[in-house]
Amino acid sequence: MKKTKLAVIFGGKSSEYLISLHSAASAIKNIPNDKFDVTLIGITSEGKWLYFPGSIEEIDNNTWFENPNCCEMILSPDAVLKGFIKLNNDKTFDKVEIDCVFPILHGKHGEDGTIQGLCELYGIPFVGCDMLSSALCMDKEFTHIVCNSKNIKMAPYMAVVNEKNLDLKDTYKKVLENLSLPIFIKPANAGSSYGISKIRNYDEFEKGMNFAFDHDRKVILESTIEGFEIGCAVLGNGEILIGEVDEIEMYKDFFDYNEKYHSTTSKIHCPARISDELKLEAKETAKCIYKALECSGMARIDMFLTPTNEIILNEVNTIPGLTSVSRYPSMVKVGLNMGYTELIIELVNLAMNR
């Protein structure tokens, strides 16, 4: 059987660059060589695209771009070529045809529809949600707008743009009229809890707003949802598969960067310690959210379960963490009995049959 020519893109000009390296390293380890011809393309944190012929370790320890055999790689805008132009170090160039792109990029310039748009323009199938869906899920204001219009419950919210004449004192008044303390302040477009704070008074509000504005021109304010966080791994295009529901057990204010990647006080339970009825409801809700935001390929749907057993959407991650201990592959393994290698085969299959 002919092997599928798969381009894995990792890194990226995003605050989640390093996380992408770990996700990519795990995914690459699990790509079966008998089915795929893999081309590795790294994007440096400055945004330079490089062909990378080295080892997984160099990706994992962030030395990959120092490999002397790296060379420039350009995604060709030629929809007939469908692939990349490799600018070799000896000044020659090669055309590298690709059947499918697997962007393993988190956050801005990767998970937000930009790479997806390029692939759509150049006619190359790619793993994960399309351009529109990726952009909607990345921008927390637009996730709210679409979900509100489709009757999907989310926290009460406000969006604030960092304009020249923004008066924070005045904004705080409006915030208190519309939302209830404590309030979450989040950059509209970020991830891994970067720029997020939970505030209880004006001083914290001012600090939190400036902190969030360091990450994005637009921030989202949300009333705090009581309860705990659950997640669902969703997989598919028209026909949808749902993995096990997981749960984040936490003793801190929120699931911050440190907890996400070092789990000091938090713990992920997969399956979640909730009733079968609630699990079923969470899965059904996740499916509705996936459809409402026109997701395809994959997404991890993060929700809250309140003390009165209400399920409320927090956010949708269109390129969820993909390390071997990440939530998405674990939920797929536990719920669908699908290992990481099978998952990759399925994701590429979904991309090529969209």
Ligand SMILES: Nc1ncnc2c1ncn2[C@@H]1O[C@H](COP(=O)(O)OP(=O)(O)O)[C@@H](O)[C@H]1O
């Ligand atoms: N409205 C909210 N109510 C309660 N907790 C929240 C709320 N919004 C965010 N959080 C907490 O902050 C964490 C990060 O927020 P999230 O919207 O998921 O941002 P990111 O895209 O950075 O992961 C969540 O996992 C949760 O612990």
Ligand SMILES: [Mg+2]
């Ligand atoms: Mg999150």
